[in-house]
Amino acid sequence: MDAKPQQNPEPPPSTLPPQGATSVPPPPAPMRTTLRRAAFGAVAGAVLVAGAVIAVPDGDEVAAPPTPGPVARAEAAAAAGSPASLSDLTALIGDRQKWVETHPADAPSWAVLGSAYAEWGRRSADTAYYARAEQALQRSLAAQPGERGNVRAWVGLGALANARNDFLAAKKWGETVRARQPKDWTAYPVLIDAYNGLGEYAAAARATEKFGTLRKGVPALARTSEMYRNQGWREDALATAQEAADHAGTPAAKAAALHRLGDLAAERGEPAEALAQYDAALRTDRGHLASLAGRARALAALDRTDEALADYRTVTTKLPRPEYVLELAELYESLGLDGDARTQYARLRDLLTQARTAGVDESLTEARFEADHGDPEAAVELMRTEWAAQRRSAAVSDTLAWSLHRAGRSEEAVQYAERAVETGVRDASYAYHLGVIESSLGQDGPARGHLEEALRTNPGFSPLAAPLAQEALDALGEPEAGGPAAMQPPGPEPAQEPGKPERGAGDEPRTEPSPEASPGADKETEKETRPEPAPSASASAAPRAKPGAATAAP
Template sequence: MDAKPQQNQEPPTSTLPPQGATSVPPPPATMRTTLRRAAFGAMAGAVLVAGAVIAVPDDAEEKAAPAPGPVARAETAAAAGSPASLSDLTALIGDRQKWVETHPSDAQSWAVLGTAYAEWGRRSADAAYFTRAEQALRRSLAAQPGERGNSAAWVGLGTLANARHDHLAAKKWGETVRARQPRTWTAYPVLIDAYNGLGEYAAAARATEKFGTLRKGAPALARTAEMYRNQGWREDALATAQEAADRASSPAEKAASLHRLGDLAAERGEPAEALAQYEAALRTDPGHLASRAGRARALTALDRTDEALADYRTVTSKLPRPEYVLELGELYESMELDGDARTQYAKLRELLAQARTAGVDESLTEARFEADHGDPEAAVELMRTAWASQRRSAEVADTLAWSLHRAGQSEEAMQYADQAVETGVRDASYAYHLGAIEAALGQDGPARGHLEESLRTDPEFSPLAAPLARQALEALGDPASGGPEDLRPPPEPSAPSSPQAPSPSPSPSSSSSSSAGPESPARPEQAAEPRQEPEKEPGRSAAPSPQTTKSGAAANV
């Protein structure tokens, strides 16, 4: 039996970078690479449950089944549409690096190597591997253009674009492959992630359904569970995610499925259940750092902050994603450890600068940070740019709304906050942001309802924002007693001959999306460029949102 993957494992360094490649310090090799087959088939890259993995079918000339080993396991997982473990991905990278040294014209091997680099960069939060991925994929296309059948390299470029949060480019690559080869299943995970990132939820649902017809089993179930969650269909999402976990066929696939169950429990405001699922994922795959981050969030909600801090420190040292660093900083701030919080925020700024240099779009996390801990005007500018570039997901709408509110532009913020909440996803922070904006505009009734909804959905959705939501709700007080008659304004004085009092005028708090008058800003679909309404899917009551978890807001209402 192979040893379990180590958390600090890194893939071997490519020995043939193209001319002008960025120099990356070589990490220590952890597994001996093996020279295997002379060529791979046409299928080369795919994005699956947790991200991209490499799809490699059997060689027609190789009759015997491959001997069990890390490379064979990575190939088997990819062919099934499953994530590969880190150790197996490492072995596959080493195997392809060794091969292309002596076969530099093997387009399919370059595509496999490039897609594997993109996946490694995503899992390690090391953007230097995205540069390597692009170089390898361009080498693949130079050896065999996409128009001549190299769809694997196009899929790899779509995978890489999604990893960099360039969803518009990912959509282009995915749709190009689909138009030429509509039954190439590897294009559909790329399209699902791209459509969700752009807020094109009806298209994401159609891509999910098509993927389910082409690939059965746990990967398709996982994508379907994600779609149900984004539509706000909690019971369907839970049942489908549980089925995906039950049908998982490898430790990596099982850990990803258990992690998804943990996320769903956390969103329901059930931190104990979430903790159990994350710990089960870590028992299955100790190197699944995303589950360790989820465990830290659950421990925070359970007020086990010392344990949460230990998990966060582990995660941020091995997987320094900006959102994890922000979460740790906010946890420190909630504990009034301001010096430690400032240290994390300084680290976050460094990571964001590195991401910009590497061409990775971390504007969502940066805007969330600036809105609550830095410059709200800068946050507004970041999100306006994202919106204008067709990134119109619920995440972007919510972050733009909160940034506008924090910058003193609550009337315009209302339009975007409404749109985020109306997508159907039950995100406690979305409801909190809308309630806080309504309270600032004097719309006490709707504000009370949305603040109550945020705390009912998840009472501990953020160590900083949840207490603020409770304070805001208390400040609003109880609603007026009595029925509708008691809420009507007194009648205007009238002449004795008048048979009835004039009708009351509409209350400004009767709707959370009321017009602000002729000077009010346009609704989100009128901003930047016209927003195309998504097509209604059968049985769809609202468009889904791509968000799973995010850092809570940290500002006073």
């Protein structure tokens, strides 16, 4: 029986089996087959011996197959396109490390090892593993070039580029694989992440639909939910994410699906529901630290700040992603704990430096920090570079707009802020930034509308910015009464005074409703004469893809 996976396994060394893995790694595939056959013979012999002592019941009952070990579970997750648990991923890395030591020309094993290194680095926020991943993938291509069929190494390089936020490189690798093998589903997750990172949402939607036709099941449902979310179709995103959670077959996949439900609830301003989903994810997989960060965010929105701080301190220790450290620092600042906030801001700068050294692009988080807590001009330069490199996602548009505004260039900022809001992503901070920029330009009406939208979408979207949004809205005051006469609903006719003629000599005759007329007659007349409302933005949008485009396999 396999040992119980550790909650937080230590990262594996580059040449030795990791802590938390089995003492003797599983052998390579040919040897495993031999051992399985031997094990089956041993089990059969044991049954025969036992039959001499106790009666074996009649029937065609077959013994359950042995429970797969951590390496087999990680391999199965990769084959399905689902995440593996950290402990299983650790075991897989240790297994492949030992194998390639004695089989250095095994290109597929190097590709698996490199991809596992990249995934470990992404899941643990240990950027040092990205260099190991690149070395292993290049060793794979040296043993067997991609042009000779080693597309797995190309896919691994694409996943590595996405982990480093180098979306242009990821797009190149993904499109290279798709051009050679258009029915290979492994290229499409790389392409979806790359297109979304570049803001090419139409291309991401097409890649998502293709992925759903090639690889049905929970991974396709998860990607489809993400597509709907990016298009602003909240109900579809929620329904598809719930379907993914219902069909998830492993704890790691289930936790990822529940985390997605938590994110969707948080975005629509339901922190209690978000907290319930994050808690469910952590009960399913205690090592799903992204859900612990989500839990901290939800607790802060619920004003349970002591619990939020405790969770943030835990997650930033175990998973020190720059965005989590920035969130913790801003929570400290919102509570007036300026010393603690400065400590975290200094820590954030160190993490950003480490990321640059490891070739990871964290300029989005860095610009957000500089715009609000450092040098807005530096933030503008960072985002200008991103924009020039064709990285034009909603997040980049919004951050560039806010950086320009903070640097005193609101007239230039407004076009980028509008672009971020118009992408369809329902992020309260985007509406808040646009509202503040419009207010600074004297556009009080649009500013009021966008500030109200931000607080209506998610009243607790930020411990620092949400109170500022309310202050900005209060400063604008109520809109002035009145307006064009044509936009005012007609009032009731004044009652006629006794003895006064109803109309003058030149007036048209007044028509009174007949007592026999149906009660709904007046309403029907009103419906026919009332002007139709202008179509909403959502009504004029392109028709949606069917939510059932990606469904779980029966």
